[in-house]
């Protein structure tokens with residue numbers, strides 16, 4: 001496959017890390033007010049969490065690429081059919097928040113030309129290693145999704161699975177996605193469903209109510225941030241209803257579609273237990289998959 005180098009030439013990790021930090025520090029110095037400093041500190045804490053906890057990297061229990069791939073698509077068994085990783089032959093794909101890199105690898109296997117981007121050093125390292133292990137060729141960039149070091153209108157697809165619900169300044173990310181997508185390009189991915197059984201039972205009931213966290217004054221967003229991820233210390237998660245995510249995406253893109261998948265709940269001592277339910281009657285799954293087009 002012929003590879004177009006990304007315009008910024010920022011493929012060296014040290015260089016990109018510098019870009020991220022300077023971007024944030026400059027903005028803070030120019031307006032040193034309390035609100036901005038605390039926003040900057042919050043961003044740093046968010047990034048720090050993702051620098052030690054990236055799903056499916058299996059730091060504690062090393063696994064090979066094929067094992068990770070099987071684990072992911074057996075567990076989240078709707079993904080291959082819904083995202084059609086093999087439908088982008090020769091197309092330019094950007095993955096925002098590539099984490100362990102398993103989906104980026106899938107796009108490359110399917111014939112796409114990819115740029116995988118994440119602001120966590122652990123994530124970009126994991127993605128790089130995974131692609132190497134799979135003998136796959138793709139660019140990997142360390143950068144913040146709110147400030148993409150990428151030229152306008154160059155991608156056919158921007159994909160972001162389980163990421164934008166962890167970004168408080170989600171509008172900043174959506175602006176950037178719109179900027180780098182070509183006209184008629186597709187933005188797709190997943191956010192957590194606030195109208196799901198996992199949210200209501202596993203997070204709000206088991207943690208928020210039964211453990212008394214809501215009674216102690218924690219907000220709903222504090223509770224979901226604390227318990228949406230496997231590892232402790234997550235700083236920010238906002239789950240969306242179907243209408244909320246459709247309305248948000250509709251401000252930036254056209255032809256927005258949202259569907260619900262992944263019927264699972266977390267039980268005490270066991271996570272992601274699948275449940276059977278007539279999906280024609282309900283949309284109680286934990287994942288809202290969105291598709292939106294740049295018009």
Ligand SMILES: C[S@@+](CC[C@H](N)C(=O)[O-])C[C@H]1O[C@@H](n2cnc3c(N)ncnc32)[C@H](O)[C@@H]1O
Nearest residue numbers: 050097098099118119120123144145161162163
């Ligand atoms: C829940 S993980 C999902 C990873 C991967 N997409 C997956 O499905 O396994 C969230 C990922 O988003 C990345 N992330 C969060 N906020 C980001 C931001 N503002 N810019 C870039 N990456 C971000 C984190 O570093 C982490 O790798």
